[in-house]
Amino acid sequence: LTHPLQAPTVELLQSIDQENKTITLKCVASNYRPPNVSIEWKAGPQNKKVTFVEQKMADGTYSSSNQLKMPISQWQEVEINTCEVVHEATNTKVVRNISKKGNLNMGEANVPPPSLYLLKPPLEKLLAQSKALFICLVVGYELDHAMLTWMVNGINYTKNAEKANITSHTNLTQSLQSQLTITREAWDSGNAIQCLISHPCSFFPDMKQTIQKNKAPSFNLVILSPRQFIQPTSQAVAWLACEVSGFSPAEIFIRWKKNDTDIDVSEYITGPPTAQAGSPTFTIQSILKVPASEWRSRALYSCIVGHESLTLMKNASEHLYGKSGCWRMLH
Numbered sequence: 001l002t003h004p005l006q007a008p009t010v011e012l013l014q015s016i017d018q019e020n021k022t023i024t025l026k027c028v029a030s031n032y033r034p035p036n037v038s039i040e041w042k043a044g045p046q047n048k049k050v051t052f053v054e055q056k057m058a059d060g061t062y063s064s065s066n067q068l069k070m071p072i073s074q075w076q077e078v079e080i081n082t083c084e085v086v087h088e089a090t091n092t093k094v095v096r097n098i099s100k101k102g103n104l105n106m107g108e109a110n111v112p113p114p115s116l117y118l119l120k121p122p123l124e125k126l127l128a129q130s131k132a133l134f135i136c137l138v139v140g141y142e143l144d145h146a147m148l149t150w151m152v153n154g155i156n157y158t159k160n161a162e163k164a165n166i167t168s169h170t171n172l173t174q175s176l177q178s179q180l181t182i183t184r185e186a187w188d189s190g191n192a193i194q195c196l197i198s199h200p201c202s203f204f205p206d207m208k209q210t211i212q213k214n215k216a217p218s219f220n221l222v223i224l225s226p227r228q229f230i231q232p233t234s235q236a237v238a239w240l241a242c243e244v245s246g247f248s249p250a251e252i253f254i255r256w257k258k259n260d261t262d263i264d265v266s267e268y269i270t271g272p273p274t275a276q277a278g279s280p281t282f283t284i285q286s287i288l289k290v291p292a293s294e295w296r297s298r299a300l301y302s303c304i305v306g307h308e309s310l311t312l313m314k315n316a317s318e319h320l321y322g323k324s325g326c327w328r329m330l331h
Contacts, residue, residue, distance in 0.1 A: 003060055007092040008032035010085045014098075016072070016145045016200055023075045023200055025098065027083035030063040034089050039066035042082040042095075072147075072200045114140025118195045118209035121187060123253050127306045127313045132187035134211075136195035138176040142203040150180045151194040157182075187213055213308070214249075238290045242303030242316060245276065245283035254286040255304040257315075263288065 008029035015024045029037050039052060054064040066083065080099040086092070117139075121132035136148060148164045150157040157180060164178035180193070187193075196208040242254065250273040256263040270286040286303065302317040 003033055005090050006031060006033045006061060007090040008037055008064075008085055008087050008094065010083070010094040010096055012083065012096050012098055014201060021072045022069055023072050025068045025070075025081060025083075026065050027068070027085065027096065028063070028065045029085045029087070029094075030057075031061045032063075032087055032090070032092075033061050035062045036089070037062075037064050037085060037087045039064055040084050040086075041066065041068050042084050075200055076198070112141065113204045113207065114138050114143065114146075114197065116195065116197055116207045116209050118193070118211050120211060120251075123251065123306045123308060124255075126184055126187070126308070127310065130184040132182050132184055134180045134182075134193055134195075136178050136180070136197075136209070138197050139173060140204070141173060142199065143174040143176045145201070146176060146197055146199050148176060148178050149196040149198070150178070151192075151196065152182065152186070153191045238292060240288040240290055240301055240303075242286045242288070242305075243283065244285075244305050246279075246281045247273075247307050247309060248281045249308070250282045251308070252282075252284060253306045254284070255306075256286070256288050257302040257304060258294075258299050 013026040085094045117137040119135040150161045161180040192212045194210040198206040268288040273282040273284045302315045304315045306313045
């Protein structure tokens with residue numbers, strides 16, 4: 001029984017080995033007969049590793065594959081990889097191309113680009129520990145093999161960053177987060193911090209976010225000593241107010257302490273920064289609730305203020321002795 005001639009069906013497949021940082025492209029010719037096809041990678045890296053296999057299937061057709069393996073770094077640099085399949089028995093020649101800008105598994109329209117966020121360092125850590133902590137957050141689809149890169153003034157700092165972790169969510173999206181810590185001096189000196197996200201199979205276009213500390217003009221930051229609103233009676237609740245003015249930009253943090261112990265944030269209210277009339281600076285107020293019984297404990301209440309214009313955090317304190325107060329400013 002003679003089987004009719006049948007031209008091959010050609011498709012490209014891919015797999016990624018994230019641990020070894022390699023990508024494998026497989027050019028597959030299937031459903032053809034008689035046997036003997038040539039499968040050749042015509043373009044791509046010169047030092048490529050190629051493996052060829054042909055086998056007979058149960059239905060009498062044949063299947064062959066030519067596998068191309070390369071480092072992911074090479075895959076990102078190569079403009080195009082071309083696979084050529086020739087089946088002389090049916091006078092068939094099929095050419096398939098794939099590049100970093102292409103997509104093997106799905107059209108780009110099916111994978112919306114992710115959202116990329118690069119967060120400024122928290123002020124408290126910046127001032128208390130002299131370290132600038134940056135968080136790069138990516139939210140989107142198909143992030144399993146995405147690569148996140150950190151750059152500081154054009155120098156790759158990825159090895160200095162915390163390894164990126166992927167989290168899957170119930171709405172089928174994924175998030176990828178990484179942290180990079182540099183010295184406060186490096187941040188204050190105006191270095192450009194950049195976070196880049198890319199995918200070796202180009203499921204979405206490369207994206208990047210950059211932040212850099214603005215060299216804002218110097219402003220005078222003034223902290224008024226905490227003042228009491230109500231002199232407490234045996235059953236009263238008193239309030240201490242801490243006012244800060246003359247600062248810019250608006251981002252600032254305020255904490256309260258009793259002696260050397262942090263006071264829970266539920267015990268005080270801090271309003272939003274407010275622009276000062278006729279000035280590019282801001283003012284803010286924080287109010288602390290103090291039970292009357294604690295006023296007689298001779299505790300030292302301190303308002304702690306942090307701002308990027310400060311080398312160190314400032315505080316203003318009030319040492320309370322019953323109905324009298326002893327005030328002092330600490331710089």
